[in-house]
Amino acid sequence: MNQYSSIIPSERLPGWLRRPIGNVSELGRVQRLVKQNRLHTICEEGRCPNRGECYAAGTATFLLGGSICTRSCAFCQVEKGSAPMAIDFTEANRIADAVEAMSLRYVVLTAVARDDLSDHGANLFSSTMLAIRARNPSVAIEVLTPDFWGGFTNVEQAVTAQRERLMVVLAAEPICFNHNIETVSRLQDQVRRGATYQRSLRLLAASRELAPTISTKSGLMLGLGETKEEVIATMRDLRAVDCQRLTLGQYLRPSLAHLPVQRYWTPQEFDELGAIAQQLGFIQVLSGPLVRSSYHAAD
Numbered sequence: 001m002n003q004y005s006s007i008i009p010s011e012r013l014p015g016w017l018r019r020p021i022g023n024v025s026e027l028g029r030v031q032r033l034v035k036q037n038r039l040h041t042i043c044e045e046g047r048c049p050n051r052g053e054c055y056a057a058g059t060a061t062f063l064l065g066g067s068i069c070t071r072s073c074a075f076c077q078v079e080k081g082s083a084p085m086a087i088d089f090t091e092a093n094r095i096a097d098a099v100e101a102m103s104l105r106y107v108v109l110t111a112v113a114r115d116d117l118s119d120h121g122a123n124l125f126s127s128t129m130l131a132i133r134a135r136n137p138s139v140a141i142e143v144l145t146p147d148f149w150g151g152f153t154n155v156e157q158a159v160t161a162q163r164e165r166l167m168v169v170l171a172a173e174p175i176c177f178n179h180n181i182e183t184v185s186r187l188q189d190q191v192r193r194g195a196t197y198q199r200s201l202r203l204l205a206a207s208r209e210l211a212p213t214i215s216t217k218s219g220l221m222l223g224l225g226e227t228k229e230e231v232i233a234t235m236r237d238l239r240a241v242d243c244q245r246l247t248l249g250q251y252l253r254p255s256l257a258h259l260p261v262q263r264y265w266t267p268q269e270f271d272e273l274g275a276i277a278q279q280l281g282f283i284q285v286l287s288g289p290l291v292r293s294s295y296h297a298a299d
Helices: 024-036 049-054 091-103 122-135 154-170 185-191 199-210 226-240 269-281
Strands: 059-064 106-111 138-146 176-178 215-222 245-250 284-287
Touching: 059 091, 059 122, 106 122, 122 138, 122 154, 138 215, 138 226, 154 199, 185 226, 185 245, 199 215, 215 226, 226 245, 245 269, 269 284
Parallel strands: 059 106, 106 138, 138 176, 176 215, 215 245, 245 284
Antiparallel strands: none
16 A cells, blocks of 8 residues: 555544644634634634644634534534524624734634524624724635525525525625535535535525625535545536635544544545646635645635
């Protein structure tokens, strides 16, 4: 077996997945600011391996709507529950304070799924964008949203509601609209629990239709049991709805309560998939074992 052969998971991670913590002082400074402002970041909640590098580069991903998600995706480390936190209407200004204090140039806003809210959290994104820009209009803001689906048993009404919630976010003019499809079609039910493949494609398509000047982005985790052919098929489906940017990264199991890793894809395989994605017409592709949705987002 050479260094680029597929690795069956074991207790020890392959060498390419071991990463130093990075700039410890910068990491500690940002963590203190986040704690002082009573904020949540997906960088910390998800224990992202790149957070030290991103903080030092002037980027961070804030988690809106509290720390409890109403979905129960089997890959995600964010806390789950049917009784999420009450909406904190000071959150947007506190995030704006942190962005200013950290001198961030590029901000990614994501959120726990808030199926309990009538707008599914759409206004959390728009109000936070407005608060940040009131302090510094030059800050670039990317959004990484849930699918905004639910609240109606009638499919036509649900589709209409999804578009209306999406329009609230797009009206605030993020620089990029990101919604992760996460995995291939065959594994959606097992991995995402509450989201669907076609619903995600529909959301990305609607974003291109409603706001053609705002680029769209999506991402996949590899290592959940998908095949190379399935990954390529998913990339083709994303391009069919004119998704323009793509991230491909290795899934790492957060705990024994989460889905196990079925396979560690090698750096060479990520390079090959990245090259295929570029051939399919994505204008930006980040593909590598440690790539995450917001990795090098400012690029």
